[in-house]
Amino acid sequence: MTDIAMIEAAAARAKGVVRETPLLNSPFLDEVAGRPVWVKAEVLQHTGSFKFRGAWSAISALDPELRARGVLAYSSGNHAQGVARAAQLHGIPATILMPADAPRLKIENTRAYEAEVVLYDRAGGEDRNVLGAELRDARGLTLIKPFDEPQVIAGQGTCGLEIAAQAAAEGVTEATVLTCCGGGGLTAGIALALEARAPGMQVRPVEPVGFDDTARSLASGQIQRNTGPEAGYCDAILTPAPGDLTFPVLHRLCGPGLVVTEHEVRAAMRAAFERLKLVIEPGGAVALAAALFHGAALADGPVIATASGGNVDADTFTEALSTAPKP
Amino acid sequence: MTDIAMIEAAAARAKGVVRETPLLNSPFLDEVAGRPVWVKAEVLQHTGSFKFRGAWSAISALDPELRARGVLAYSSGNHAQGVARAAQLHGIPATILMPADAPRLKIENTRAYEAEVVLYDRAGGEDRNVLGAELRDARGLTLIKPFDEPQVIAGQGTCGLEIAAQAAAEGVTEATVLTCCGGGGLTAGIALALEARAPGMQVRPVEPVGFDDTARSLASGQIQRNTGPEAGYCDAILTPAPGDLTFPVLHRLCGPGLVVTEHEVRAAMRAAFERLKLVIEPGGAVALAAALFHGAALADGPVIATASGGNVDADTFTEALSTAPKP
Incomplete structure (x- = not known):
């Protein structure tokens, strides 16, 4: 810890x-x-x-080979932007799962930091954990959790x-x-x-x-x-x-x-x-x-x-x- | 200079x-x-x-005896607040001449920094220099000019x-x-x-x-x-x-x-x-x-x-x- x-x-x-x-x-x-x-x-x-502090800390601490494959995050906005920008500055891909009803500015900014944003419908019961695990396994991504x-x-x-x-x-x-x-x-x-x-x-x-x-x-x-x-x-x-x-x-x-x-x-x-x-x-x-x-x-x-x-x-x-x- | x-x-x-x-x-x-x-x-x-930078510089450079008598400024707002706050922190009185049509927030803030605000009507042709000179002479104030x-x-x-x-x-x-x-x-x-x-x-x-x-x-x-x-x-x-x-x-x-x-x-x-x-x-x-x-x-x-x-x-x-x- x-x-x-x-x-x-x-x-x-x-x-x-x-x-x-x-x-x-x-x-x-x-x-x-x-x-x-x-x-x-x-x-x-x-x-x-x-959020940029934690994202930078986690990504900069990764094993370089693992890091090069990219990172994944779940976030309604600020963690998404932090991870997207920290990944961009490291020159690695970021995939971000965001609820479709997140603030427009946060979705747009995350995309502008060159992350791939995957939207899910939280009200409709889509399970982001299932969606995220599929993406992680398919692409070999490292999950950057928002706080834990x-x-x-x-x-x-x-x-x-x-x-x-x-x-x-x-x-x-x-x-x-x-x-x-x-x-x-x-x-x-x-x-x-x-x-x-x-x-x-x-x-x-x-x-x-x-x-x-x-x-x-x-x-x-x-x-x-x-x-x-x-x-x-x-x-x-x-x-x-x-x-x-x-x-x-x-x-x-x-x-x-x-x-x-x-x-x-x-x-x-x-x-x-x-x-x-x-x-x-x-x-x-x-x-x-x-x-x-x-x-x-x-x-x-x-x-x-x-x-x-x-x-x-x-x-x-x-x-x-x-x-x-x-x- | x-x-x-x-x-x-x-x-x-x-x-x-x-x-x-x-x-x-x-x-x-x-x-x-x-x-x-x-x-x-x-x-x-x-x-x-x-403006606080210039006001602090000018007031802190004054002879202490002169400074204790107080300062005067003409300003539509930011210089007024800078002088008022710098005077307040020096524990000396500030008198500020402001146009009556200056932004409300700037007038209120200047007063909140414990300056005495004297409003004049610039559209009506009141001459702030005449007004200011009278106040300066009557009170022994030092004029803190806004830029020159x-x-x-x-x-x-x-x-x-x-x-x-x-x-x-x-x-x-x-x-x-x-x-x-x-x-x-x-x-x-x-x-x-x-x-x-x-x-x-x-x-x-x-x-x-x-x-x-x-x-x-x-x-x-x-x-x-x-x-x-x-x-x-x-x-x-x-x-x-x-x-x-x-x-x-x-x-x-x-x-x-x-x-x-x-x-x-x-x-x-x-x-x-x-x-x-x-x-x-x-x-x-x-x-x-x-x-x-x-x-x-x-x-x-x-x-x-x-x-x-x-x-x-x-x-x-x-x-x-x-x-x-x-x-």
Whole structure:
């Protein structure tokens, strides 16, 4: 399983390729939250989300001969783009299985990174695992899992190394770190990195209402599944359940999960637009929403929120700006 | 007048306060432009524009006793916010004269940085210079000019130092550097910094149609004025003429000016939204517009465009997203 040495090794392989994204703040956000708020701007990562870190880490760690045959990924969008771009930069083929109802921009971008996109109908019950296994076997591809894969978690952990170093440079060594949490790859990676490099920080995963599998899993101590719809406003971070590899890390290292409303997510997107000049997608804004509007549930002191992705259609973004109350 | 030693000194005073903003790129922008495009994301600077650099430089260079009495600025917005925030961080009072028709967000933010905002009616012919002189004399304030001031130019020049170092780290030492140009403070500062630190780069100022005073001045070798309306879509960079201090620098160091349309500006704003996840205001998007759509007028090779500011109302931003063609 992933440990700090694997994360450091992933950071070494990422050097000169993965961007060090800035840790931003604004006195206006501090005022809304009533405490210092820092935003780790992963929307500025290559492909517009942190997923490029994990994809680069996993692909760069493969045996070169195996890697040359190509990689396969299942994803509704950000992992797809991360894998497609990391494969393109390695000069190897990528095949990506995407649900046909994924955001148009994410499908188009994945294709633009020269990946072959295979669409499947998730509402109609097509089983992506069956479809994926057929493709994998026929082409000799290596599956790059979105979160339950040690090298992917190690790649996401490089974001945690940066948080530890950048916060320390600002004089911040004790803080609550809020992560946008789907399957838990980013959350586990950051938690492992901070355990080693910033032990005064506690990670708390954040999810949208109706998709709080991680919060319920942490509360019960056992993996719980979402039973409602598969799709939703925060599409980037909707997964059925925390992973078999990620959950034990979350259970050991994270504080209780937090749950935010769509209304709060829109307000966070608007706040980031106005105060940080960042474009954040709904799933990438849940952590900032918790920072701004759930302070009562957080320990005193600074909060660091990951803005995990920015791949949002213009219509969705416009709608968020127009319906959100001014923060 | 400003020289590289003053710029280096401004950078030393800025350390730990002014943000080093990232130099970003995207394969999708490269494809549109047909060449490598880099964007210097000054929208991520404190107060949402490069103006904080010049304001910090000028205020931090003042004699402490003089500084304690407070500062005065005239500005339609970004310089106002930069001076207000730099004054607030120095713990000194700021008085800002702003036109009553400046963007609402810029007026509100300037007040939120604890500056006293005095509005004047530019259409009605109120003379801000008379008004400003009265306030200055009555209160013993120091005027921080928006561009024609050596320490302000030195502060803007720190952006050029970063461009030189960041581009070199990406292997880029020869490039066209496009600047969003109003009075020429940013352009002159960057040009002076690059003259010393990246002599293989040439600066070319960019302006919106109808406000091409710098392009005409460079073409004629003498300062030319705008004779049309004072206000326009690219509000942040509309000035009557290049400055007496900035123009000689531009004339000596810059290539010909470029002029872009509002349509191109909207398309650049949309491209930055989609491909870089950055919010850029109209006046801050003219350089990227030239990079994307005026390649025929540029020397071969990479182009570096400053995204100089992001202080745009939600309505103006969403209108640009909806009317711009997809790049």
